[in-house]
Amino acid sequence: MRIAQRFVTLLAILILAGCASQSPEGRYTIIDSMKSKGQNSRIDMIVLHYTAGSKTSSLAVLTNKDVGAHYLVTDDNPPLVYRLVNESMSAWHAGESSWYGRTYINPRSIGIEIVHPGWERNVNGTMGAPYPISQIHTVTALTRDLAKRYDIKPENIVGHSDVAPLRKQDPGPSFPWKELAHDGVGRWFDENAAAKYEVEFSKKGLPDAKWWQAQLKRVGYSVPETGVLDANTRHVISAFQMHYRPEWVSGKPDVQTAARLLALPTTGTGLTR
Numbered sequence: 001m002r003i004a005q006r007f008v009t010l011l012a013i014l015i016l017a018g019c020a021s022q023s024p025e026g027r028y029t030i031i032d033s034m035k036s037k038g039q040n041s042r043i044d045m046i047v048l049h050y051t052a053g054s055k056t057s058s059l060a061v062l063t064n065k066d067v068g069a070h071y072l073v074t075d076d077n078p079p080l081v082y083r084l085v086n087e088s089m090s091a092w093h094a095g096e097s098s099w100y101g102r103t104y105i106n107p108r109s110i111g112i113e114i115v116h117p118g119w120e121r122n123v124n125g126t127m128g129a130p131y132p133i134s135q136i137h138t139v140t141a142l143t144r145d146l147a148k149r150y151d152i153k154p155e156n157i158v159g160h161s162d163v164a165p166l167r168k169q170d171p172g173p174s175f176p177w178k179e180l181a182h183d184g185v186g187r188w189f190d191e192n193a194a195a196k197y198e199v200e201f202s203k204k205g206l207p208d209a210k211w212w213q214a215q216l217k218r219v220g221y222s223v224p225e226t227g228v229l230d231a232n233t234r235h236v237i238s239a240f241q242m243h244y245r246p247e248w249v250s251g252k253p254d255v256q257t258a259a260r261l262l263a264l265p266t267t268g269t270g271l272t273r
């Protein structure tokens with residue numbers, strides 16, 4: 001058999017075996033039987049948001065404006081889960097953003113919007129409405145499924161405010177990150193270590209601005225390394241507090257925030273299971 005004939009025979013066998021397919025116009029054949037070792041999913045982050053609106057207004061914005069999210073979890077009881085963008089597509093949810101020094105997060109992430117009115121600090125220090133338990137259970141289940149499916153590291157399950165701390169405040173300080181982490185979703189700090197560090201910081205005093213900036217950067221945040229506790233650095237401290245010390249979001253360095261920051265693992269040692 002001549003080489004050309006052998007090739008045609010081989011292709012015919014591959015096509016019959018389901019390992020090859022013809023291009024739409026039959027101009028070439030794609031062989032699917034060999035795979036590269038060097039590959040991973042293009043999705044390696046999940047970003048959680050609140051919509052700051054009702055279900056109706058949230059659906060209207062997410063289906064009519066130039067914004068998008070893969071999923072919308074409503075505040076119905078039980079909550080509904082709308083898939084507004086297929087997971088294979090990039091949704092326009094994070095905007096200008098950065099995490100662990102990598103920018104342009106939309107193409108590598110799944111965006112989940114949660115119907116919630118948002119939060120504001122008022123004279124009573126109110127942090128916004130609590131999220132209904134059924135809604136949190138649904139968000140947790142959805143996030144866990146996605147994290148398992150895409151093998152997403154715990155530290156890469158974040159809030160919009162974590163990846164855009166100068167612009168965004170969602171999902172806000174009433175979002176129960178600790179509960180999610182204890183349910184096996186996302187990253188949390190070592191509480192025993194934090195208690196020990198808190199005593200130490202109380203004795204020796206708070207670290208300087210350079211320390212805060214280096215530590216916030218270590219755990220993923222984009223932070224200016226000016227060595228000065230400027231307005232932008234305070235915004236990033238606020239974002240950290242919203243996630244890990246939501247009891248009081250001040251944007252000011254304090255002993256408890258420093259202790260929790262130091263006790264937060266850099267990578268790979270979170271709780272997702």
Ligand SMILES: [Zn+2]
Binds near residue numbers: 048049093168170
């Ligand atoms: Zn958002």
